[in-house]
Amino acid sequence: MNERTRIILASLALxxxxxxxxxxxxxxxxxxxxxxNVTMDETLAAQQSWCAGLLAVxxxxxxxxxxxxxAQAEALVxxxxxxxxxxxxxxxxxxxxxxxxxxxxxxxxxxxxGGDPMYPSDAGFALKGWKRCExxxxxxxxxxxxxxxxxxxxxxxxxxxxxxxxxxxQFLKDQTGHLRIVLHHSSLPYAAR
Amino acid sequence: MNERTRIILASLALxxxxxxxxxxxxxxxxxxxxxxNVTMDETLAAQQSWCAGLLAVxxxxxxxxxxxxxAQAEALVxxxxxxxxxxxxxxxxxxxxxxxxxxxxxxxxxxxxGGDPMYPSDAGFALKGWKRCExxxxxxxxxxxxxxxxxxxxxxxxxxxxxxxxxxxQFLKDQTGHLRIVLHHSSLPYAAR
Amino acid sequence: MNERTRIILASLALxxxxxxxxxxxxxxxxxxxxxxNVTMDETLAAQQSWCAGLLAVxxxxxxxxxxxxxAQAEALVxxxxxxxxxxxxxxxxxxxxxxxxxxxxxxxxxxxxGGDPMYPSDAGFALKGWKRCExxxxxxxxxxxxxxxxxxxxxxxxxxxxxxxxxxxQFLKDQTGHLRIVLHHSSLPYAAR
Amino acid sequence: MNERTRIILASLALxxxxxxxxxxxxxxxxxxxxxxNVTMDETLAAQQSWCAGLLAVxxxxxxxxxxxxxAQAEALVxxxxxxxxxxxxxxxxxxxxxxxxxxxxxxxxxxxxGGDPMYPSDAGFALKGWKRCExxxxxxxxxxxxxxxxxxxxxxxxxxxxxxxxxxxQFLKDQTGHLRIVLHHSSLPYAAR
Numbered sequence: 032m033n034e035r036t037r038i039i040l041a042s043l044a045l046x047x048x049x050x051x052x053x054x055x056x057x058x059x060x061x062x063x064x065x066x067x068n069v070t071m072d073e074t075l076a077a078q079q080s081w082c083a084g085l086l087a088v089x090x091x092x093x094x095x096x097x098x099x100x101x102a103q104a105e106a107l108v109x110x111x112x113x114x115x116x117x118x119x120x121x122x123x124x125x126x127x128x129x130x131x132x133x134x135x136x137x138x139x140x141x142x143x144x145g146g147d148p149m150y151p152s153d154a155g156f157a158l159k160g161w162k163r164c165e166x167x168x169x170x171x172x173x174x175x176x177x178x179x180x181x182x183x184x185x186x187x188x189x190x191x192x193x194x195x196x197x198x199x200x201q202f203l204k205d206q207t208g209h210l211r212i213v214l215h216h217s218s219l220p221y222a223a224r
Numbered sequence: 225m226n227e228r229t230r231i232i233l234a235s236l237a238l239x240x241x242x243x244x245x246x247x248x249x250x251x252x253x254x255x256x257x258x259x260x261n262v263t264m265d266e267t268l269a270a271q272q273s274w275c276a277g278l279l280a281v282x283x284x285x286x287x288x289x290x291x292x293x294x295a296q297a298e299a300l301v302x303x304x305x306x307x308x309x310x311x312x313x314x315x316x317x318x319x320x321x322x323x324x325x326x327x328x329x330x331x332x333x334x335x336x337x338g339g340d341p342m343y344p345s346d347a348g349f350a351l352k353g354w355k356r357c358e359x360x361x362x363x364x365x366x367x368x369x370x371x372x373x374x375x376x377x378x379x380x381x382x383x384x385x386x387x388x389x390x391x392x393x394q395f396l397k398d399q400t401g402h403l404r405i406v407l408h409h410s411s412l413p414y415a416a417r
Numbered sequence: 418m419n420e421r422t423r424i425i426l427a428s429l430a431l432x433x434x435x436x437x438x439x440x441x442x443x444x445x446x447x448x449x450x451x452x453x454n455v456t457m458d459e460t461l462a463a464q465q466s467w468c469a470g471l472l473a474v475x476x477x478x479x480x481x482x483x484x485x486x487x488a489q490a491e492a493l494v495x496x497x498x499x500x501x502x503x504x505x506x507x508x509x510x511x512x513x514x515x516x517x518x519x520x521x522x523x524x525x526x527x528x529x530x531g532g533d534p535m536y537p538s539d540a541g542f543a544l545k546g547w548k549r550c551e552x553x554x555x556x557x558x559x560x561x562x563x564x565x566x567x568x569x570x571x572x573x574x575x576x577x578x579x580x581x582x583x584x585x586x587q588f589l590k591d592q593t594g595h596l597r598i599v600l601h602h603s604s605l606p607y608a609a610r
Numbered sequence: 611m612n613e614r615t616r617i618i619l620a621s622l623a624l625x626x627x628x629x630x631x632x633x634x635x636x637x638x639x640x641x642x643x644x645x646x647n648v649t650m651d652e653t654l655a656a657q658q659s660w661c662a663g664l665l666a667v668x669x670x671x672x673x674x675x676x677x678x679x680x681a682q683a684e685a686l687v688x689x690x691x692x693x694x695x696x697x698x699x700x701x702x703x704x705x706x707x708x709x710x711x712x713x714x715x716x717x718x719x720x721x722x723x724g725g726d727p728m729y730p731s732d733a734g735f736a737l738k739g740w741k742r743c744e745x746x747x748x749x750x751x752x753x754x755x756x757x758x759x760x761x762x763x764x765x766x767x768x769x770x771x772x773x774x775x776x777x778x779x780q781f782l783k784d785q786t787g788h789l790r791i792v793l794h795h796s797s798l799p800y801a802a803r
Contacts, residue, residue, distance in 0.1 A: 398785060
């Protein structure tokens with residue numbers, strides 16, 4: 032059976048909160064720790080994994096064609112999102128009513144690569160030849176095994192054109208220690224008209 | 225000292241998971257329960273409170289003027305958001321770079337009523353004469369004292385014009401039992417150009 | 418892939434927190450809800466499952482012998498405890514230093530049925546001919562997917578003799594919706610000497 | 611208004627999970643982080659605070675008399691426990707039925723210093739002239755703002771006599787960042803009779 036949660040056998044530098052010398056820290060060489068909390072580093076790494084996954088779909092499309100891109104998109108949705116928890120709260124950047132929200136795997140895959148008759152307006156966001164994906168976080172809220180981030184993502188395509196989106200993600204660290212997106216709200220910047 | 229967490233003294237209908245008759249439920253008339261989890265009802269109520277708060281700002285502006293509207297906006301930000309936790313992840317519907325994100329109270333108040341020289345492009349979103357505010361949830365994710373919602377909000381102004389926004393909220397139930405917004409991402413629907 | 422988290426498609430009786438009639442609840446027939454929180458009913462059911470498991474070991478010993486009892490104890494430890502998370506904080510009722518704490522599966526199984534040379538003082542707590550197991554909760558603390566309980570457990574053996582223990586349990590609801598013991602502290606009542 | 615949650619303005623060493631050079635980390639000098647999780651260091655410090663509080667009651671009793679000891683015990687219960695959340699799951703080392711469990715402040719204070727007619731068997735555990743208090747953790751379970759510990763506490767009185775207890779604590783980090791005991795189960799070691 033695989034270990035689902037990180038175990039740390041740590042040599043502990045006990046923190047004394049009192050200057051009272053009689054409150055001594057006993058000699059405790061090792062303590063088993065089960066800690067399921069998510070860290071900032073894990074959160075930033077999960078964002079980078081999403082970026083890497085998006086670029087991988089674009090790359091597959093350019094080098095191996097649409098079939099390969101679709102397989103890559105399915106892998107991205109499977110690895111980066113939490114559809115196995117039930118539904119994902121996913122509002123992609125470029126979706127229109129009545130299919131604005133993609134709470135199922137099929138809706139997410141269609142958004143990235145299109146071609147699904149259930150989502151006729153999907154052009155395939157990941158087929159736009161993306162070459163770079165940069166995350167610029169503004170603020171992060173961490174609580175237990177949930178981390179919520181807000182900021183911009185800058186996408187650069189093969190022509191050098193830049194698309195900036197406003198993006199919120201909420202990640203859940205599952206019991207294997209893997210972070211999965213449970214909320215993803217992305218939108219183009221507002222422009223006064 | 226006020227009680228910060230709901231206590232339930234519940235007469236318990238014990239749930240037996242075994243059909244084995246020897247596993248009897250002892251006579252336990254009352255058990256003290258401390259339960260800090262957020263419920264669906266509380267989540268929906270918090271959404272309605274936000275709507276009520278927005279309409280109250282609009283109403284104050286029309287009936288008592290901009291000063292009253294500003295006071296009402298400050299009350300909304302204080303009551304409905306979690307700025308006391310540090311920052312709020314707030315991307316309002318109609319904000320522009322470099323002031324897209326409103327992680328502070330001042331930025332939130334300015335968004336609703338404008339007039340702050342630090343945020344010169346703010347026209348005052350709550351001054352648009354809103355008369356109705358309807359929440360149409362698509363999905364809700366509840367975990368501990370956090371509830372995350374995604375869906376549409378329909379706003380109707382005094383002329384009957386309708387504005388629909390795509391909206392994500394994350395609420396934290398604080399230790400007084402009050403729900404506060406810790407993430408708010410709102411955006412106008414995408415329209416292919 | 419199996420669904421790991423309960424999904425509720427609920428017809429919602431929206432709770433209005435404002436008497437303001439303009440704050441209307443939109444017609445929302447169904448909302449997908451992912452809720453990972455543990456409930457009081459689940460907690461009480463998990464306690465009963467532990468009791469049923471203990472009695473099953475006693476019963477196996479009496480009707481089918483020690484080998485069957487050991488298999489049943491292994492099943493109890495596997496099903497009711499959270500050793501797959503790393504370690505369990507388990508202080509059984511009748512263990513002595515240096516083996517007071519049973520943070521591993523082997524230590525837990527030995528406590529219930531004995532016979533492990535690593536734990537020479539274990540007489541096999543579940544081999545005492547238990548016929549009844551009653552839980553009398555005093556207080557319960559629920560937070561997220563964790564529920565902590567404190568109270569007495571009354572055990573009655575085949576001669577009618579009663580053993581009462583003071584017991585604390587902490588259960589974690591895992592991502593399959595199953596509650597597992599992550600803390601178990603049991604002790605005989607103190608008696609002034 | 612005081613800040614209730616730690617805010618970190620951190621220069622972030624972004625963790626790249628991909629070796630793909632095109633996935634670049636954008637220049638993000640500072641990100642606001644709201645992190646409510648409890649750490650191992652905070653947990654160990656809270657244990658030491660409990661020890662310091664117990665010794666302070668003993669010391670007050672010896673140097674300033676029972677009245678001072680009672681005030682000190684009230685301060686300990688107020689500072690170290692979470693009675694303001696409703697009830698605390700507290701089973702002290704030396705309590706007897708029907709007052710085994712001390713779910714209220716009054717019951718906790720009486721346990722430490724006695725003298726309460728509601729708890730006639732209380733001799734005042736903190737009046738035993740304790741001079742040292744050492745925590746020897748065996749395992750710790752951390753999840754969100756909850757940390758649960760199990761191990762031994764060694765108490766040494768003014769004559770040099772040693773009392774070892776088996777002890778479980780569960781701490782909740784409240785919204786001011788202060789850890790409070792929500793479960794405390796203490797028991798004398800089992801001795802075969």
